Amino acid sequence: MAAEPVLAVDDLRVTIATRRGPARVVNGVSWAVAPGETLAVVGESGSGKSVSVLSLLGLVPRPPATVTGRATFQGQDLVALPEEALRKVRGPGIAMVFQDPMTSLNPVLTVGRQLTEGMEVHLGLDRRAATERAAELLDLVGIPSPRERLASYPHHLSGGMRQRVMIAVALSCEPAVLIADEATTALDVTIQAQIVELIAELQRELGMAVVWITHDLGVVAGIADRVAVMYAGRIVEEGAVDDLYADPRHPYTRGLLASLPVLGDRARGGEGRHPADLAVIPGLPPDPVHLPPGCPFHPRCPVRADERCATEEPPLRPVPGARGPAPHRVATFYDLPPEDRR
Amino acid sequence: MTALDDTPAGPAEAGQVAAPDEAVGARGLLRALLRNRLAAAALVVLAIFVVVAVLGERLAPYGRNEVSSADKLRAPSLEHPFGTDQLGRDVLSRVLIGAEPSLRVGLVAVGIALVAGVVLGLVAGYYRGLVDDVVMRCMDVLFAFPAILLAIAVMAIRGRGATNAMIAIGVVYTPIFARVTRASVLTVREQVFVRAARSIGAGDLRIMTRHVLPNVAAPIIVQTSISLAFAILAEAALSFIGLGTQPPEPSWGRMLADGRGFIQDAWWMAVFPGLAIFAVVLSFNVTGDALRDALDPRQRSAIESAAGRG
Amino acid sequence: MTRYLLRRVGQSVVVLFGVSVAVFSIIHLVPGDPVRLALGTRFDQRTYDALVARAGLDDPVLVQYVNWLGNALTGDLGVSFRSGRPVTELILERLPATLSLAFGAIVVALLIAVPLGLVSALRPRSAVDYVATFVSQAGISIPDFWLAIVAILVFSLTLGWLPSSGYVGLTEDPVEWARHLVLPAVVVGTVSGAVLTRFVRSSALEALGEDYTRTARAKGLPRRVVIGRHVLRNALVPVVTVTGIQLAYLLSGVVIVEVVFAWQGLGQLALQAVETRDYPLLQGAVLLFAVFFLVVNLVVDLLYAVVDPRISR
Numbered sequence: 001m002a003a004e005p006v007l008a009v010d011d012l013r014v015t016i017a018t019r020r021g022p023a024r025v026v027n028g029v030s031w032a033v034a035p036g037e038t039l040a041v042v043g044e045s046g047s048g049k050s051v052s053v054l055s056l057l058g059l060v061p062r063p064p065a066t067v068t069g070r071a072t073f074q075g076q077d078l079v080a081l082p083e084e085a086l087r088k089v090r091g092p093g094i095a096m097v098f099q100d101p102m103t104s105l106n107p108v109l110t111v112g113r114q115l116t117e118g119m120e121v122h123l124g125l126d127r128r129a130a131t132e133r134a135a136e137l138l139d140l141v142g143i144p145s146p147r148e149r150l151a152s153y154p155h156h157l158s159g160g161m162r163q164r165v166m167i168a169v170a171l172s173c174e175p176a177v178l179i180a181d182e183a184t185t186a187l188d189v190t191i192q193a194q195i196v197e198l199i200a201e202l203q204r205e206l207g208m209a210v211v212w213i214t215h216d217l218g219v220v221a222g223i224a225d226r227v228a229v230m231y232a233g234r235i236v237e238e239g240a241v242d243d244l245y246a247d248p249r250h251p252y253t254r255g256l257l258a259s260l261p262v263l264g265d266r267a268r269g270g271e272g273r274h275p276a277d278l279a280v281i282p283g284l285p286p287d288p289v290h291l292p293p294g295c296p297f298h299p300r301c302p303v304r305a306d307e308r309c310a311t312e313e314p315p316l317r318p319v320p321g322a323r324g325p326a327p328h329r330v331a332t333f334y335d336l337p338p339e340d341r342r
Numbered sequence: 343m344t345a346l347d348d349t350p351a352g353p354a355e356a357g358q359v360a361a362p363d364e365a366v367g368a369r370g371l372l373r374a375l376l377r378n379r380l381a382a383a384a385l386v387v388l389a390i391f392v393v394v395a396v397l398g399e400r401l402a403p404y405g406r407n408e409v410s411s412a413d414k415l416r417a418p419s420l421e422h423p424f425g426t427d428q429l430g431r432d433v434l435s436r437v438l439i440g441a442e443p444s445l446r447v448g449l450v451a452v453g454i455a456l457v458a459g460v461v462l463g464l465v466a467g468y469y470r471g472l473v474d475d476v477v478m479r480c481m482d483v484l485f486a487f488p489a490i491l492l493a494i495a496v497m498a499i500r501g502r503g504a505t506n507a508m509i510a511i512g513v514v515y516t517p518i519f520a521r522v523t524r525a526s527v528l529t530v531r532e533q534v535f536v537r538a539a540r541s542i543g544a545g546d547l548r549i550m551t552r553h554v555l556p557n558v559a560a561p562i563i564v565q566t567s568i569s570l571a572f573a574i575l576a577e578a579a580l581s582f583i584g585l586g587t588q589p590p591e592p593s594w595g596r597m598l599a600d601g602r603g604f605i606q607d608a609w610w611m612a613v614f615p616g617l618a619i620f621a622v623v624l625s626f627n628v629t630g631d632a633l634r635d636a637l638d639p640r641q642r643s644a645i646e647s648a649a650g651r652g
Numbered sequence: 653m654t655r656y657l658l659r660r661v662g663q664s665v666v667v668l669f670g671v672s673v674a675v676f677s678i679i680h681l682v683p684g685d686p687v688r689l690a691l692g693t694r695f696d697q698r699t700y701d702a703l704v705a706r707a708g709l710d711d712p713v714l715v716q717y718v719n720w721l722g723n724a725l726t727g728d729l730g731v732s733f734r735s736g737r738p739v740t741e742l743i744l745e746r747l748p749a750t751l752s753l754a755f756g757a758i759v760v761a762l763l764i765a766v767p768l769g770l771v772s773a774l775r776p777r778s779a780v781d782y783v784a785t786f787v788s789q790a791g792i793s794i795p796d797f798w799l800a801i802v803a804i805l806v807f808s809l810t811l812g813w814l815p816s817s818g819y820v821g822l823t824e825d826p827v828e829w830a831r832h833l834v835l836p837a838v839v840v841g842t843v844s845g846a847v848l849t850r851f852v853r854s855s856a857l858e859a860l861g862e863d864y865t866r867t868a869r870a871k872g873l874p875r876r877v878v879i880g881r882h883v884l885r886n887a888l889v890p891v892v893t894v895t896g897i898q899l900a901y902l903l904s905g906v907v908i909v910e911v912v913f914a915w916q917g918l919g920q921l922a923l924q925a926v927e928t929r930d931y932p933l934l935q936g937a938v939l940l941f942a943v944f945f946l947v948v949n950l951v952v953d954l955l956y957a958v959v960d961p962r963i964s965r
Contacts (some may be wrong), residue, residue: 008676058872059866059869059870059943087873087874087875088872089872089873090869090870090871091870091871092872095870096867096870097864098863098867098870100863103862103863104863104864104866104867105864105887106864106867106868106882107864107886108886108889109882109885114936117871117873117877117881118871118872118873121872121874121877122872166867167885169867169871173872239949277944282870289876303884322848405792414762472964479666479667479670480670482663482667482670483667483670483671483673483674484674486667486668486942486946487674487938487941487942487945487946488673488900488901488904489865490907490908491904491907491919491922491938494907494926495678495926495934496939497926497931498678498925498931498934499678499681499769520868540683562830569791571793575793575795578795579795579797579907579908582797582908583907583908583911583923585926586711595795598795598797598801601801602801602912604728605801605804606805606809611688612798612801612802612805614801616795616801616802616928619795619798620790620793620794620795620798623793623794623795624789624790624793626793627789627792627793627868629791631789645873646965
């Protein structure tokens with residue numbers, strides 16, 4: 001990417017103290033995202049993808065968590081920033097949309113109130129002006145008769161509508177970065193596609209950077225510029241979306257892609273998935289308290305083409321022939337032969 | 343999924359066939375309680391009071407009604423660590439001897455409530471339908487009266503004395519046991535092992551006692567500990583107003599009532615029996631809480647105890 | 653909402669009916685002749701006949717019940733065996749004292765429970781939390797009448813700050829009313845507050861862990877707004893129920909604390925009725941308490957529906 005990144009994460013590590021010992025949830029993650037760009041961070045639940053972004057905003061309680069590394073946003077290091085300064089970043093700087101719109105909205109406050117409170121705090125608007133803008137925002141995210149909806153409570157709305165409200169809340173202070181954390185996972189497939197499309201559209205209009213956190217490669221295929229695949233708190237493969245989909249180099253990425261129905265269709269919405277037909281990677285992600293030595297994926301890996309897999313951690317390196325500002329990189333000791341994807 | 347929390351799976355795990363209480367066991371439960379330092383301390387306090395209640399008279403430095411008219415209203419001293427009362431009786435001895443009646447009334451009362459409530463709750467929850475409605479509405483009616491007042495009303499009918507106090511307090515706490523039991527029975531009765539027992543033709547009584555009861559034991563045990571706390575408070579209250587344990591038998595509530603009249607001149611007369619009540623009740627409450635944590639972290643029978651307070 | 657409301661009201665009516673039968677039975681469960689027992693040494697045939705006739709004790713039981721219930725519904729709870737005055741009148745006289753104490757105590761309880769429970773929940777497993785948990789555990793375990801005696805000893809007899817006993821009407825002398833109210837309200841409120849603290853703590857902990865709290869933090873709201881507007885509002889929803897139950901209990905007269913403070917309330921009246929075997933008075937008081945309890949519970953449930961819009965769908 002030619003543009004200067006708006007948010008750059010460097011060697012982020014998160015460890016959470018548990019009764020069984022420290023859980024190493026995020027283990028040295030680096031990525032960057034530029035204005036107008038969409039980065040997708042993909043991985044199974046438990047891969048550390050949500051914790052990594054939550055920890056950037058101080059939303060993982062410390063203690064029990066400890067966070068190290070750097071996260072540069074508008075010249076500040078978010079990891080080192082005191083809570084009060086970080087609070088001012090949340091909302092106007094970096095905003096989030098969460099997974100479950102049923103529980104992410106406060107049940108005892110009206111939609112209007114939940115929209116206006118952030119604007120009152122960050123933009124210094126009075127109640128009237130904030131309410132005015134709240135109605136505009138609801139209109140922007142495609143909610144019919146927005147003015148009446150301001151007085152609704154979340155339980156009056158459908159799941160898709162609630163997620164639109166969540167997006168309106170996130171956009172209310174015009175963030176430079178929008179983080180969508182499994183923002184479509186709890187929704188029906190058709191609604192998923194609408195929400196994905198809505199965020200893409202708003203991004204074009206508002207020029208913000210978007211980070212999609214998802215376990216579903218299919219959701220982001222059509223909209224992401226770049227993809228980073230996470231496993232056990234590490235990035236195991238990253239690259240431009242086309243490179244990565246056309247020529248996945250990590251056995252884990254291949255497994256994830258194999259578990260998708262026909263690529264491309266789902267991003268545009270329509271087809272439901274048929275779980276019974278899909279290949280699933282056998283086994284479970286490792287316990288972050290007892291990470292295996294070597295490549296964290298090796299106990300589940302169908303390839304294991306190098307004896308170092310079980311003893312050394314493979315570094316993230318460019319795949320042969322990778323070019324450009326966002327080269328295709330993979331964390332393996334070997335190069336898999338190209339896979340026939342069609 | 344890798345959980346960050348290593349709590350063992352709860353006993354109510356669906357599809358489980360064995361009676362889960364056997365997996366925990368009394369020994370494991372005791373271990374769990376002793377790990378909790380506060381609960382361990384509470385158990386020690388309770389053990390001491392039980393020993394005191396059993397040995398009572400033999401531990402006391404003076405007799406229960408040993409009067410020394412020269413030593414009336416003496417402040418605490420080496421000779422009388424808790425002082426003496428208006429008749430010159432040793433307060434320490436009376437607090438020690440008073441443990442027995444105070445604990446006995448509470449224990450028997452909870453025993454009555456436990457048996458009656460568990461039977462009613464078991465029957466209501468197991469048979470459902472009309473039986474359930476009738477039994478539980480009756481429990482609602484009893485529950486509608488404030489605890490101490492219901493006890494007073496029962497005593498107004500039956501008369502004063504420790505025996506009637508046991509019955510009165512037993513009646514007051516029956517609905518709580520019925521509710522707790524019924525609620526647990528409802529969740530258990532549809533589980534695999536109950537249906538399995540029914541399918542091989544086991545009789546209702548057998549299913550209830552062998553299969554259902556052991557699996558609803560946890561919340562009942564917790565409720566028993568909490569109820570013991572409140573029953574001992576209730577006994578003290580009834581004795582305080584002269585309805586419970588009758589003089590000359592020393593009971594803590596009765597001693598408090600005596601002490602109240604001399605509060606300005608002899609604070610020790612009211613303070614020490616009150617501390618004894620407080621220590622026992624607190625210990626039962628702490629134990630109940632720890633039992634709840636150990637047996638079933640999700641159970642919220644605190645609602646019952648909140649309503650039962652008084 | 654309407655269906656829920658009707659069902660709740662219906663349930664309460666059924667229980668109320670049961671309560672009326674239970675209360676009515678009191679006088680018939682007493683072994684022996686209740687009127688003779690009540691009169692005791694003051695016995696004379698004319699008073700005896702008058703009381704029996706007034707209470708309708710010669711009628712068949714069913715007729716007695718129907719008459720008694722009918723009268724009770726119109727506010728006539730019979731005549732006191734002891735004083736010969738209408739029970740309703742005796743009860744109404746005591747109502748202001750009981751109301752003062754109940755509301756005074758609930759205010760104290762909430763003043764203790766909300767901050768303590770919240771602080772405790774905000775720092776779970778910290779020293780503050782352990783102390784708060786233990787204090788509330790201790791508060792639940794303290795015999796309230798003993799606490800009353802100790803409070804009188806310290807604040808009244810030793811320090812001389814406050815009067816030790818008695819009730820002064822609000823309209824007679826507001827200052828003295830307040831001075832007399834402080835000790836009983838603090839004693840009773842401490843115990844209720846201990847019960848409430850645990851509920852505030854657990855429901856605040858629950859609210860703190862909810863997704864909407866994370867959303868509020870992700871919006872960059874100041875901590876006090878997150879806690880006050882998002883956590884506390886949700887946490888107080890279940891607390892309303894328990895506060896209601898506590899209020900019902902307090903309205904029913906805190907019998908023994910009233911005795912200790914010589915507080916001229918309903919609890920003391922009920923106890924006097926027992927001591928003097930004044931059964932109509934006892935019935936009236938007990939009936940009133942049960943009605944209090946049921947009504948408060950009903951109101952609390954309906955309030956719950958208002959505070960938590962999810963229920964009133």
